[in-house]
Amino acid sequence: MADIVLDKVSKKFPDGTVAVADVDLEIADGEFVILVGPSGCGKSTTLNMIAGLEDISSGELRIGGQRVNDKAPRDRDIAMVFQSYALYPNMTVRENMAFPLRLAKLDKETINAKVDEAAKVLELTPLLDRKPANLSGGQRQRVAMGRAIVRQPKAFLMDEPLSNLDAKLRVQMRTVVSRLQKQLGTTTVYVTHDQTEAMTLGDRVVIMRGGAVQQVGPPQELYDNPRNLFVAGFIGSPSMNFLHAAVEEGRLRTALGDVPVGDRLRRELEGADAPRELILGIRPEHFEDADLIDDDTRQRGMEFTAPVDIVESMGSDKYVYFTVEGERASAAELEELAADAGAADFAGGGSNLVTRLSAESTVTEGQDRRVWFNLEKIHLFDPSTGRNLTLHEGRAAGALAA
Amino acid sequence: MADTTTRAKFRWGLLDVFVVVFALIPVLWIASLSFKTPATLTDGKFIPREWTLENYRSIFSTDQFVRALVNSIGIALIATLIAVVLGAMAAYAISRLDFPGKKLLVGVSLLIAMFPQVSLVSPLFEIERQLGLFDTWPGLILPYITFALPLAIYTLSAFFKQIPWDLEKAAKMDGATQGQAFRRVIAPLAAPGLFTTAILVFIFCWNDFLFAITLTSTERARTVPVALSFFTGESQFEDPTGAICAAAVVITVPIILFVLFFQRRIVSGLTSGAVKG
Numbered sequence: 237m238a239d240i241v242l243d244k245v246s247k248k249f250p251d252g253t254v255a256v257a258d259v260d261l262e263i264a265d266g267e268f269v270i271l272v273g274p275s276g277c278g279k280s281t282t283l284n285m286i287a288g289l290e291d292i293s294s295g296e297l298r299i300g301g302q303r304v305n306d307k308a309p310r311d312r313d314i315a316m317v318f319q320s321y322a323l324y325p326n327m328t329v330r331e332n333m334a335f336p337l338r339l340a341k342l343d344k345e346t347i348n349a350k351v352d353e354a355a356k357v358l359e360l361t362p363l364l365d366r367k368p369a370n371l372s373g374g375q376r377q378r379v380a381m382g383r384a385i386v387r388q389p390k391a392f393l394m395d396e397p398l399s400n401l402d403a404k405l406r407v408q409m410r411t412v413v414s415r416l417q418k419q420l421g422t423t424t425v426y427v428t429h430d431q432t433e434a435m436t437l438g439d440r441v442v443i444m445r446g447g448a449v450q451q452v453g454p455p456q457e458l459y460d461n462p463r464n465l466f467v468a469g470f471i472g473s474p475s476m477n478f479l480h481a482a483v484e485e486g487r488l489r490t491a492l493g494d495v496p497v498g499d500r501l502r503r504e505l506e507g508a509d510a511p512r513e514l515i516l517g518i519r520p521e522h523f524e525d526a527d528l529i530d531d532d533t534r535q536r537g538m539e540f541t542a543p544v545d546i547v548e549s550m551g552s553d554k555y556v557y558f559t560v561e562g563e564r565a566s567a568a569e570l571e572e573l574a575a576d577a578g579a580a581d582f583a584g585g586g587s588n589l590v591t592r593l594s595a596e597s598t599v600t601e602g603q604d605r606r607v608w609f610n611l612e613k614i615h616l617f618d619p620s621t622g623r624n625l626t627l628h629e630g631r632a633a634g635a636l637a638a
Numbered sequence: 639m640a641d642t643t644t645r646a647k648f649r650w651g652l653l654d655v656f657v658v659v660f661a662l663i664p665v666l667w668i669a670s671l672s673f674k675t676p677a678t679l680t681d682g683k684f685i686p687r688e689w690t691l692e693n694y695r696s697i698f699s700t701d702q703f704v705r706a707l708v709n710s711i712g713i714a715l716i717a718t719l720i721a722v723v724l725g726a727m728a729a730y731a732i733s734r735l736d737f738p739g740k741k742l743l744v745g746v747s748l749l750i751a752m753f754p755q756v757s758l759v760s761p762l763f764e765i766e767r768q769l770g771l772f773d774t775w776p777g778l779i780l781p782y783i784t785f786a787l788p789l790a791i792y793t794l795s796a797f798f799k800q801i802p803w804d805l806e807k808a809a810k811m812d813g814a815t816q817g818q819a820f821r822r823v824i825a826p827l828a829a830p831g832l833f834t835t836a837i838l839v840f841i842f843c844w845n846d847f848l849f850a851i852t853l854t855s856t857e858r859a860r861t862v863p864v865a866l867s868f869f870t871g872e873s874q875f876e877d878p879t880g881a882i883c884a885a886a887v888v889i890t891v892p893i894i895l896f897v898l899f900f901q902r903r904i905v906s907g908l909t910s911g912a913v914k915g
Contacts, residue, residue, distance in 0.1 A: 287807075287811060288810075289807050289810065289811075308810070308815075309810045309811050309813075310810060310811075310812075310813040310814065310815065314811070315811060315812075316807075316808070316811040318804045318807070318808060319804075320802060320804045322802065322804035322805050322807065322808035323808075324805065324808075324809075324823055325827065326823075326826045326827060335809075335812050335822075336812035336813050339812060339813040339814050339818065340813055383808075383812065387813075393811075
């Protein structure tokens with residue numbers, strides 16, 4: 237077991253593309269860290285560099301305090317689980333799991349004991365004599381995990397291990413992975429493009445974009461205090477709503493009405509080079525049906541009226557989609573996020589607003605509805621840099637902060 | 639719908655039968671000739687009126703044919719083995735690694751495969767005489783390997799490319815060296831490709847006449863196709879047709895056995911279950 241330190245690690249391909257740029261990351265012993273980002277953000281390349289499957293162009297990688305830049309994967313004592321499982325099809329489950337131990341030249345009894353133990357943990361015992369071709373997706377996935385844990389390495393690397401499973405199995409395996417990691421206490425680096433996996437699994441989440449780290453922190457912190465537009469849009473499902481906001485006479489003109497700003501933000505917006513246009517971000521759960529809130533709460537936010545487009549009842553609450561008129565928020569980050577979600581070409585007139593209202597709300601499709609939203613929870617972003625202007629000493633302070 | 643598919647099947651079946659008959663008739667004709675007596679050899683009957691094994695007895699009674707058979711088997715097997723082992727290593731490098739000069743290497747090997755062999759015969763003859771390789775086993779094995787290698791490299795690199803790269807990465811992560819990853823994970827999965835290549839190379843060596851006739855002069859290294867051309871009858875006036883046919887049947891049998899034996903190994907789907915999708 238060991239800590240993993242990435243010190244200004246970069247990856248530059250021979251054709252000049254920079255896949256990973258100056259990544260600094262300290263992963264503590266026993267920590268579960270998730271690398272997350274859209275495809276092409278460099279998360280897999282980073283993982284492969286830790287594994288030793290890709291050379292490091294510059295920077296230093298230390299595992300357990302030892303520089304391993306030039307060490308072959310086999311000398312790094314780390315195990316990896318691949319997205320494709322990469323089971324050896326010519327070997328049985330037992331042989332697959334025993335393979336790393338046989339290469340390590342352990343004696344037969346030790347190998348059998350270790351394989352049996354790992355098989356028991358992963359409930360693979362009845363399958364030990366089967367070939368991978370005769371296993372289901374979930375079973376193959378567990379064999380791949382078994383092959384990783386069987387030799388008790390310093391660290392586990394997992395490259396989107398669950399993305400080939402169907403939705404139900406994925407949720408199930410997520411808890412298996414989580415429990416296994418807690419049980420073994422082995423340092424784990426886990427790559428995924430699924431923000432739900434990132435939020436639920438990790439001790440800490442590293443959000444990457446275009447080869448650079450955007451923000452590192454515990455899931456809740458990333459959710460509550462996103463440092464920039466990209467992080468805000470990437471984390472959360474359904475994702476944060478973004479609206480265009482024009483700065484006018486100390487107020488923000490938006491499709492939801494004029495939003496007042498507090499002193500702190502006003503000072504920031506008075507600067508000569510301050511942006512004249514902002515992007516306003518609100519998470520779906522910070523809206524509420526205006527009929528259902530008390531006066532105390534009402535004062536902390538503002539209200540608007542908009543036509544209800546679609547109502548999705550989840551039982552515990554309702555997802556209500558509104559159509560609001562006005563300019564769409566536009567920024568490079570938002571386009572990238574839309575492209576990653578496959579919605580780049582999906583652009584109607586006006587903006588869509590996703591809200592999560594209480595289940596008691598009597599909202600119905602087609603009607604105009606009065607909706608309240610919490611001004612203390614909104615985020616404002618500079619569209620050119622993506623920076624979160626409402627972030628004060630790392631904490632989101634909303635629009636009204638004095 | 640059902641009607642058209644039956645008709646289509648029928649038509650395809652007819653075509654298949656035609657192709658098979660077209661290809662097999664000469665072979666069967668030779669087989670038939672090999673069982674005929676000298677007197678009935680030219681009677682034009684497909685099925686021999688008088689069956690005899692005399693032709694077979696006669697070819698195996700002469701040292702000439704038996705020697706040639708031993709030469710053929712030995713030379714073809716050794717050349718196949720070496721070509722497949724070297725070809726596998728080269729193909730693995732070509733399909734997996736990015737090294738300077740890779741395109742050149744592939745280009746040159748293709749060039750060798752396309753080079754008209756007949757134009758190389760005289761220089762090779764001179765070279766081999768100087769080196770003392772003329773009329774020896776290595777004297778044939780070497781050119782066979784040279785011309786079989788491009789073939790081997792091409793077929794094998796196609797097979798290696800089909801093997802998921804993740805398997806190799808997984809092997810490396812599991813603690814294997816490059817060599818161990820190749821021997822224990824990649825090679826077993828490439829087995830169908832290795833067998834296919836072995837068959838192709840073996841047939842190439844087995845059937846060669848050009849090199850065998852120019853680079854040999856005695857029974858020391860003469861292979862069967864050449865030995866056949868030196869067949870004579872008991873006397874100057876006797877027609878060796880029957881004996882030649884019997885020999886031709888005898889040298890076709892190993893090829894058929896070879897293919898049938900390895901065909902069972904050429905099963906597709908050996909990599910199924912390795913990776914998803």
